[in-house]
Amino acid sequence: MVDASRLDHRRAPKPVFVKLQHRKVTRAMSNRTLPRILQTPSVLLLLIWMLVPLSMTLYFSFIRYVLNSTIRPEWTTPSLSNWRGFGNYQYVLNAKDFWFAIQNSVFIVSSVLVLTVILGLGIAVLVNRSFPGRGIVRVLLISPFFVMPAVNAVLWINMILDPVLGLNGLAVSGINSIVEGLRDFPVLGGFFSMWPELEPISFRATQTSAYAVIMMVSWQWTPFAVLIFMTSLQSEDESQKEAATLDGASPWSQFINLTVPHLARPIAIVVMIQSIFHLSLYAEIEIVSRGNGNKNLPYLIGEFTSNNIGAASATGIFAVILANIIAIFLLRMVGKSLMD
Amino acid sequence: MATITQSSKLGNVLWPALAWMVALIFFFPIFWLVFTSFKTDADAVKPEFLFSFTPTLENYANMTENYDYWRFAINSVITSSFATLFALAVGVPAAYAMAFDPSRHTKDILMWMLSTKMLPAAAVLYPMTFLTKNFLGIFDTHFLVILVLCLINLPIVIWMLFTYFKEIPKEIIEAGKMDGVSLWGEIKDILIPLAWGGIASTALLTFIFCWNEAYWTVRLTTVDAATLSKLIEGNRAPEGLFFGRLSAVSTAAVAPIIILGWFCQKQLVQGLTFGAVK
Numbered sequence: 001m002v003d004a005s006r007l008d009h010r011r012a013p014k015p016v017f018v019k020l021q022h023r024k025v026t027r028a029m030s031n032r033t034l035p036r037i038l039q040t041p042s043v044l045l046l047l048i049w050m051l052v053p054l055s056m057t058l059y060f061s062f063i064r065y066v067l068n069s070t071i072r073p074e075w076t077t078p079s080l081s082n083w084r085g086f087g088n089y090q091y092v093l094n095a096k097d098f099w100f101a102i103q104n105s106v107f108i109v110s111s112v113l114v115l116t117v118i119l120g121l122g123i124a125v126l127v128n129r130s131f132p133g134r135g136i137v138r139v140l141l142i143s144p145f146f147v148m149p150a151v152n153a154v155l156w157i158n159m160i161l162d163p164v165l166g167l168n169g170l171a172v173s174g175i176n177s178i179v180e181g182l183r184d185f186p187v188l189g190g191f192f193s194m195w196p197e198l199e200p201i202s203f204r205a206t207q208t209s210a211y212a213v214i215m216m217v218s219w220q221w222t223p224f225a226v227l228i229f230m231t232s233l234q235s236e237d238e239s240q241k242e243a244a245t246l247d248g249a250s251p252w253s254q255f256i257n258l259t260v261p262h263l264a265r266p267i268a269i270v271v272m273i274q275s276i277f278h279l280s281l282y283a284e285i286e287i288v289s290r291g292n293g294n295k296n297l298p299y300l301i302g303e304f305t306s307n308n309i310g311a312a313s314a315t316g317i318f319a320v321i322l323a324n325i326i327a328i329f330l331l332r333m334v335g336k337s338l339m340d
Numbered sequence: 341m342a343t344i345t346q347s348s349k350l351g352n353v354l355w356p357a358l359a360w361m362v363a364l365i366f367f368f369p370i371f372w373l374v375f376t377s378f379k380t381d382a383d384a385v386k387p388e389f390l391f392s393f394t395p396t397l398e399n400y401a402n403m404t405e406n407y408d409y410w411r412f413a414i415n416s417v418i419t420s421s422f423a424t425l426f427a428l429a430v431g432v433p434a435a436y437a438m439a440f441d442p443s444r445h446t447k448d449i450l451m452w453m454l455s456t457k458m459l460p461a462a463a464v465l466y467p468m469t470f471l472t473k474n475f476l477g478i479f480d481t482h483f484l485v486i487l488v489l490c491l492i493n494l495p496i497v498i499w500m501l502f503t504y505f506k507e508i509p510k511e512i513i514e515a516g517k518m519d520g521v522s523l524w525g526e527i528k529d530i531l532i533p534l535a536w537g538g539i540a541s542t543a544l545l546t547f548i549f550c551w552n553e554a555y556w557t558v559r560l561t562t563v564d565a566a567t568l569s570k571l572i573e574g575n576r577a578p579e580g581l582f583f584g585r586l587s588a589v590s591t592a593a594v595a596p597i598i599i600l601g602w603f604c605q606k607q608l609v610q611g612l613t614f615g616a617v618k
């Protein structure tokens with residue numbers, strides 16, 4: 001049936017200037033199957049990818065399941081007879097680590113968001129004018145975004161932030177030795193000898209390593225914000241700005257009253273996309289933290305996975321719920337603009 | 341009036357200078373990485389050789405010996421290229437159908453595809469290990485890495501292609517259809533030539549994402565299919581003994597992608613915001 005109508009449709013060529021609407025109707029009725037066939041592989045693949053592992057996680061989250069147990073060897077194979085109900089969820093909710101991981105996740109994500117949006121706005125406005133070497137400046141600015149996360153973390157934590165061998169340690173000891181030299185000065189020496197010896201901050205403790213993660217992730221993602229804001233700034237209405245200048249509006253009030261509202265949507269998109277990426281931050285935490293207690297949800301899941309699969313799965317379900325809450329907002333916001 | 345011209349003259353020097361400064365600060369860590377890669381391991385941690393040292397290519401020459409760099413690099417190239425190819429092979433027909441033959445459900449399907457991207461990978465870590473290790477026996481194979489990279493990037497590929505295809509006038513495709521061109525001919529002779537730029541930048545961006553992926557490539561491999569992410573993560577050298585050689589291998593791991601990235605800055609915006617920022 002379908003084939004016949006399609007052939008028929010093809011055999012009778014219509015002039016190209018037929019009204020669009022008419023054509024839409026004919027096509028919609030004649031070959032609905034073909035587009036479906038074309039979409040099937042990708043839909044099917046994604047469906048399997050999404051459903052199979054996730055339903056396993058859901059199943060494991062309701063049973064007792066550990067990888068090693070000499071006392072209860074029956075728990076080491078997944079089976080319905082080990083049913084635990086919401087026990088794993090309860091266990092996870094009562095674990096101190098879980099709340100710390102959530103708190104830390106939120107702390108890292110929100111700090112990165114604040115930093116990248118503010119820096120991104122400033123830099124985008126700064127670069128959004130013509131000056132010599134603008135192309136090179138753009139290239140230099142965007143580069144951090146393409147550095148692979150593992151290299152980013154290794155580079156920052158070792159070569160830059162290390163309190164002894166990194167630039168952090170070297171800079172502090174440099175300052176100390178300058179102050180040391182100044183103490184021998186006749187008059188000012190007395191003033192400088194009151195200065196304390198500076199201690200470099202170590203970024204390997206629980207709290208400071210979270211700062212290190214924030215630093216490196218912000219370094220990597222500020223370029224992303226800059227790029228998006230810059231793209232959006234180019235579509236800003238210049239005549240409006242000129243009118244504002246003629247009316248005597250200061251650059252600052254122009255920025256606040258014209259530019260920021262124009263950028264509201266890109267800002268929202270930057271915030272949402274980054275939240276999704278940073279909630280699943282892993283490589284950076286893994287490399288920087290090394291068991292010093294600085295963890296986020298994915299890292300905690302990784303820790304549980306080394307033995308307690310039930311708890312890992314329950315934590316995973318919590319992570320899915322958290323991501324979904326954010327995803328819903330993103331889809332609403334991005335979705336609207338896409339279909340017009 | 342005078343103040344305005346004065347301040348704008350000052351601004352003409354000040355703002356570009358500030359922009360350059362910011363750009364140099366942001367680029368500095370990368371510069372430092374490349375810079376350190378030319379120092380010997382011993383020199384790299386000595387303050388007196390911070391800026392003046394005898395540059396050496398030793399670290400690059402010994403990359404194979406120290407880290408077996410090429411094996412990981414070849415794995416990265418193989419997995420990223422094939423994942424990109426497969427994602428395009430599956431994504432182009434789907435995006436084509438969605439852009440030129442949208443149904444009532446097209447929007448929902450696209451949104452759903454995007455939502456798969458938002459699932460936290462960690463949530464399915466154990467099931468994936470379990471399935472691939474105990475059940476399918478494909479753990480630590482190129483096939484698995486290619487499959488996973490293809491799947492996690494498929495939503496972005498389809499979205500990007502969809503936004504590019506939507507900009508092609510429907511009439512052109514329609515005209516081909518009426519001349520009795522087959523579906524394959526339509527895609528090969530009309531769509532691909534017209535959307536070539538879009539397809540190329542989608543491919544480039546997908547390749548970059550695959551190359552930099554650092555969760556599944558680390559968690560689902562051990563030796564055979566391990567990529568550069570795994571190599572770096574396994575050699576984080578916290579004691580600073582090997583800053584020189586570690587910098588060299590890191591530079592070799594990121595340089596190709598940074599250079600590729602310079603060519604697709606514009607597409608990055610469209611790709612990552614799903615066409616919502618123009």
